[in-house]
Structure formats: C-alpha cells, structure tokens
Amino acid sequence: MAVAPENTLASFRQAAIDSADWIEFDVRLAADGIPVIFHDDDLERTSNGAGAVAGYSAARLKTFDAGAWFGASFAGETIPTLRETISLCRDLGLGMNIEIKPNPGEERATALVALETLEDVLQPGDRWLAGSIVFSSFKLEALEALRDAGPDWPRGLLISSWVVDWRDQAKRLDCVSLHPSHGLLDSAKTVSEIKDEGLLILPYTVNDPSRASDLFDWGVDAIITDDPRLLSTAGR
Secondary structure (H helix, E strand, O other), rough: OOOOOOOOOHHHHHHHHOOOOOEEEEEEEEOOEEEEEEOOEOOOHHOOOOOEEEHHHHHHHOOOEEEEEEEOHOOOOOOOOOHHHHHHHHHHHOOOEEEEOOOOOOHHHHHHHHHHHHHHHHHOHHHHHOOOOEEEEEOOOHHHHHHHOOOOOEEEEEOOOOOOOOOHHHHHOOOOEEEEEEHHOHHHHHHHHHHHOOOOOOOEOOOHHHHHHHHHHHHOOOOOOOOHHHHHHHHO
C-alpha cells in the first residue's frame, strides 16, 4: 500500500513485482454474504463510496472506484472479492495472510464464508496453497470458527497490546503464529519468549529498514510491511 491503493488487485500485483513472498489482506462480507477485500467498516477512506461496506451487495461495491483516491493512474480499480484475490495469488505464486476483519457481529460468519470460498477455489494440484496460507484475526470468535471448521488451515492471533492470557488464547485456538504490533517486541528476549511457546512471529506494520533488520536479527519469522522493497534495504 506504499505504492498502490491498499487491498486492491493492483497492490497485490505490485507486491509480486517487488518480490514479496506473501501478501496480507482484509476480508469482510458484503450485504449479500459475498466476501470482499476491504479494511475499514466504511467506504469513504479508500473509495468514492459512502456508508458501510455491509450496506451494499458485492456487485454494487464493484461500481465504486477504489484506486483514484491514491492516484490518477489507479482510477477504475475496484474492490476485489476474496475469490478473485485467491485466484490472482495462485497465478502469481503469492502466499496469503487472510485477515478476517469482520463487520460488527459477523465474526463467525465471515470466517466460515472465507474458509468455504478458499476451499471452493482450490483445484487439483493446488495443494501448494496448504503451505502458503495463514488465517489471522484479532477476533477470537473468528479464530474459533476456523479452528472448528477448518482445523488443518493454520491460524495466527493478532494482538495490538499484551493481554495477560495471550498464551492461553493462542494455545486454545491452536494457533501456529502470533502477529503482534511490532512495537510490542522490544528485545531479542521478548522474541525468544514467544518462540519458546512454539509460535512463529509475524509482526506488523514495519516500514523502517533498520527496524526490520533488528527484528530479523532477533528471530522473527516474517514481517508485515506496506512496502516489501524495504526488505532489500534491510538486507533480506
């Protein structure tokens, strides 16, 4: 999203050009239950639409421009569906960090529809996806639904602050990874303590090369960034 409008197919293609191995995107439901890729509850910040995403069908959301706000060269970029995004990532060989970012009250429904969509898009020979996907969420209800309905798909717990029971939450949800705000990682010792729990560490959102380099030196497994080009600056 540093060089293309966030959560659009244009930004995902650019990530591949910039040598990203994976992308992260946000899934929520349109009014007709179709999963679409959009960060905010409301449309105004990153499109020319107005009001809640949940108030429009997927087809209606497609009529809004999700690129012109970022730059004239992106005018006409649309809000993608999850199905379109999975297909593009398969074609580009990109791994997917599928964040469930539900509309209020739709935590379980969003997780289950996202899982159903993924499994529906899979084709014979697509098993490489099994090692190239993680579902993540701040919402425990969403992760619970994924654990119960799709136990073989990896899950990651997103946290923005240290909660007392993060270890218990990660264990109960059978998570493979912790996705903390990068500011929570203040030393190699903190990283080591997390890894001692058997968790991979994917901190967000790291946009400074020196910070990225420090985190990798401390042992994180990946970083979530707005600009994958910084990894070459960080020597990664």
